[in-house]
Amino acid sequence: MRLPSTQALRALEAFSRHGTLWQAAAELNVTRSAVSHQLRFLEQDLGFALLQRAGKGVVLTAQGRHYAAEVRKALTTLTDAAVQYGDRGVLQGSLTVSSTPGFASFWLCTHAAEFKQLHPDVTLRIVTPHRLHDVAAPGVDVYIAYGDGDWPRHSVELLSTVDCTPVCSPALLNQLGGLNEPADVLRAILLHLSGLSEWTSWFAAAGIIGPDPERGLIFSDMNLVLAAAMAGQGIAIGDNFVCSHVLETGRLVRPFDLSVRVASAYYFVTQRDRSGNPAIQAFAIWLKGRLAQTTPLRAPQPSALPPATPPLP
CATH class of the missing domain: 3.40.190.10 (Periplasmic binding protein-like II)
Structure with a gap:
């Protein structure tokens, strides 16, 4: 059996995450018809069905879901290898970080240029989620999430209470x-x-x-x-x-x-199979180091009484 095309594998991986042809097409910047054709060509190469009808649309077969999961792992490995073994012996690649809006605007955006100075060949993208505890957005490598830390399918590290x-x-x-x-x-x-x-x-x-x-x-x-x-x-x-x-x-x-x-706190969250990605590791080291240098609001002792605040002059 010949090796399937990378384009077809990426179409399958995108479709498996989104569940619709049009969303996969939007991510890959191609037409819906192109994604459909890539999946059909992939079925021919593999010799088994990836798609099945479901109402007016299509979904992955059970075999298609299992294969898509393996494809995702393989594509992740290839991406990480490209980052790790890039030219000139320096860290390269791209990194998409999802951060809560407040943390992104009032902390991360005031320090992010320092990471770029340390790793100029890494393209850093910062996005914000619809929900503070969301760790499932497509295309995101790192999440600075706010919640209870209960994300069992991910690698989770406490950043700050x-x-x-x-x-x-x-x-x-x-x-x-x-x-x-x-x-x-x-x-x-x-x-x-x-x-x-x-x-x-x-x-x-x-x-x-x-x-x-x-x-x-x-x-x-x-x-x-x-x-x-x-x-x-x-x-x-x-x-x-x-x-x-x-x-x-x-x-x-x-x-x-x-x-x-x-009860909630800030956490550094990644997919478990990506925790060894060099760009992710570099960002984690920089983020934790910078947070350690930041002086947060000091929490007074529990017994301290709140003092009166006089009007400003």
């Missing part, structure tokens, strides 16, 4: 006449992400009973939360890494020292 505290603009703090005690945050609009309970956790730690965080402004993206906070639209809950830069530059301030450790 998360401490959250209220943050707001200096102008809003002055407009409110300062915040003397934690319950004073209720004098302003609360800003937060949809589906997260950081405000509830902070209220409990501060001994505030009964407020409903849902009465505030709810956003789908941490960039929007912090943009609203910097614009003086309310008080947000910020975590120790996402907010470190804007606090250092004075665009946001902490009304209180009281922070709470939340």
Whole structure:
């Protein structure tokens, strides 16, 4: 049996991930008809059926699914070898990193050029997921994910636990006449992400009973939360890494020292069969080293009482 064409194998691998011809075609930048023809040619070369009818569409046969899984492993090996044994003895290739929007905008994008300076021949792409805990997007090599760390089919490494505290603009703090005690945050609009309970956790730690965080402004993206906070639209809950830069530059301030450790954390996530990829390893080494040099928001001792914050002059 002759060796199938790489183009046909890539068509199969893309179709197996997406499940539709048009999505596979979009990824490969070819027509839907071209993908269909490649799969049919591949069936002829292999001598067994890859596709079967399902309603108005087609799906992989059981044998097709198993073969596609092996093809994915083989293509990954070829890609990693190209990176590892590139010309000039330097690290080459491309790396796509999926990062939560807040971490990407307020931390990763402020340091990413350093990685490029260290590895100029690696093409680095940074994308953001629709869900903070998503580790299944096609074409992504590395995930900086926010969640509980339970991704059993992946290689998972804790990057940082998360401490959250209220943050707001200096102008809003002055407009409110300062915040003397934690319950004073209720004098302003609360800003937060949809589906997260950081405000509830902070209220409990501060001994505030009964407020409903849902009465505030709810956003789908941490960039929007912090943009609203910097614009003086309310008080947000910020975590120790996402907010470190804007606090250092004075665009946001902490009304209180009281922070709470939340259940979710940031994790470095990759597919298990790609953890040895040289570009991934290089990015992991750089990321962990840079994080170690970053000074996050300091979490005070649990017994510390939140001090009063006087109005700004």
